[in-house]
Amino acid sequence: MSEISEAQRLQILHNLVAIPSVNDHEVQVAQYLKKLLADHGITSKILPVSGDRANLVAEIGSGQPVLAVSGHMDVVDPGDKRQWDSDPFALTERQGKLFGRGATDMKSGLAALVIAMIELHAQGQPQHGTIRLLATMGEEIGELGSKQLLDDGYMKDAAALLIGEPTGWYVAHAHKGSMDIRFTSHGRAAHSSMPEDGFNAIDPLLQLLQDGNHLFREMNTKTNELLGPLTFNTTIISGGHQVNSIPDLATAEVNVRTIPEQNNDRVEKELKRLVAIQKESGAQIDMDVYMSQPSRAVKGDSRLADLAAKLGQQASGKELKRGGIPPVTDASNLLAGKGPGFPFIVFGPGNATAHQVNEFVPKDMYLQFCDLYPQLFTAFLSPEK
Numbered sequence: 101m102s103e104i105s106e107a108q109r110l111q112i113l114h115n116l117v118a119i120p121s122v123n124d125h126e127v128q129v130a131q132y133l134k135k136l137l138a139d140h141g142i143t144s145k146i147l148p149v150s151g152d153r154a155n156l157v158a159e160i161g162s163g164q165p166v167l168a169v170s171g172h173m174d175v176v177d178p179g180d181k182r183q184w185d186s187d188p189f190a191l192t193e194r195q196g197k198l199f200g201r202g203a204t205d206m207k208s209g210l211a212a213l214v215i216a217m218i219e220l221h222a223q224g225q226p227q228h229g230t231i232r233l234l235a236t237m238g239e240e241i242g243e244l245g246s247k248q249l250l251d252d253g254y255m256k257d258a259a260a261l262l263i264g265e266p267t268g269w270y271v272a273h274a275h276k277g278s279m280d281i282r283f284t285s286h287g288r289a290a291h292s293s294m295p296e297d298g299f300n301a302i303d304p305l306l307q308l309l310q311d312g313n314h315l316f317r318e319m320n321t322k323t324n325e326l327l328g329p330l331t332f333n334t335t336i337i338s339g340g341h342q343v344n345s346i347p348d349l350a351t352a353e354v355n356v357r358t359i360p361e362q363n364n365d366r367v368e369k370e371l372k373r374l375v376a377i378q379k380e381s382g383a384q385i386d387m388d389v390y391m392s393q394p395s396r397a398v399k400g401d402s403r404l405a406d407l408a409a410k411l412g413q414q415a416s417g418k419e420l421k422r423g424g425i426p427p428v429t430d431a432s433n434l435l436a437g438k439g440p441g442f443p444f445i446v447f448g449p450g451n452a453t454a455h456q457v458n459e460f461v462p463k464d465m466y467l468q469f470c471d472l473y474p475q476l477f478t479a480f481l482s483p484e485k
């Protein structure tokens with residue numbers, strides 16, 4: 101007998117999707133989860149971050165080892181709702197698929213983690229060790245929530261980490277890092293008939309971005325066996341305001357997806373060097389790395405990964421591949437100070453519809469993860485024979 105029926109499992113996901121925690125208001129998700137957990141005898145703590153934003157931490161069991169399991173409570177903007185076939189904040193079933201913002205990324209994973217806690221607690225599990233749920237705010241932009249949990253010491257005694265981001269039937273043990281960088285080029289305005297009186301802010305900025313493309317694309321030979329190559333892209337550019345004036349200001353923003361072989365520090369150093377080259381020719385360019393999350397890669401044959409692959413195969417009927425995924429997760433923060441031997445996986449229900457219109461999770465897969473997580477957590481925590 102399950103503590104929570106299939107109908108209730110679907111209702112919980114429905115309720116989570118109905119909370120529009122679009123890069124904000126995670127405290128409402130936390131309050132909902134706190135009540136749900138309390139209804140089943142599990143105490144939890146809401147840890148305020150700022151305004152309407154908070155993390156939530158809950159534990160079952162006691163002592164070592166501590167298995168940390170984590171999911172984020174925020175979602176990305178659904179965009180133009182008219183492009184959706186149904187209301188993004190009303191979980192809607194069509195042909196075995198559950199549609200809604202966060203259905204895949206990652207309210208289904210979060211719901212399955214919470215349901216696993218409740219099921220295990222009702223069975224008097226775990227009898228050995230602790231399961232610590234870390235529900236985070238702000239994962240989609242800046243990963244502030246996981247940074248706070250790290251700083252508050254919630255990973256210090258953790259023996260392993262599972263993040264329930266949507267991988268589907270795939271066990272990830274590596275992901276790329278990410279950097280957001282703003283370049284601001286200052287020039288001197290002049291009438292375009294007398295450009296010699298001014299300094300064009302756009303020219304050196306364009307050169308810098310070209311140099312970046314050259315360095316990180318054409319010249320780049322480094323690649324990670326799990327993650328592939330680093331990627332470098334200018335994503336925003338603006339400058340000037342009148343066609344017959346020499347522009348005195350131009351800005352560009354760049355997103356870099358890093359790999360262990362070319363980490364964030366290395367990229368920052370290289371870009372500083374490219375900025376210095378422009379400065380030598382009289383340009384004034386400021387560089388601001390306003391977001392920087394490192395890549396993570398641990399070995400893929402940890403006990404946690406082996407158990408996930410085995411249980412995933414039993415549930416799905418197919419052999420699970422293991423490897424890397426491109427997107428950053430809260431592990432960029434949570435794994436700080438842990439080595440490549442630390443058991444870490446990203447493993448949760450969902451698919452590649454994250455951040456898209458008509459995002460969905462297969463209903464079967466969501467329910468299968470609700471059953472799989474409790475087995476995985478107890479198997480990992482039970483002493484090795």
Ligand SMILES: [Zn+2]
Pocket residue numbers: 172205206239265266
């Ligand atoms: Zn996510």
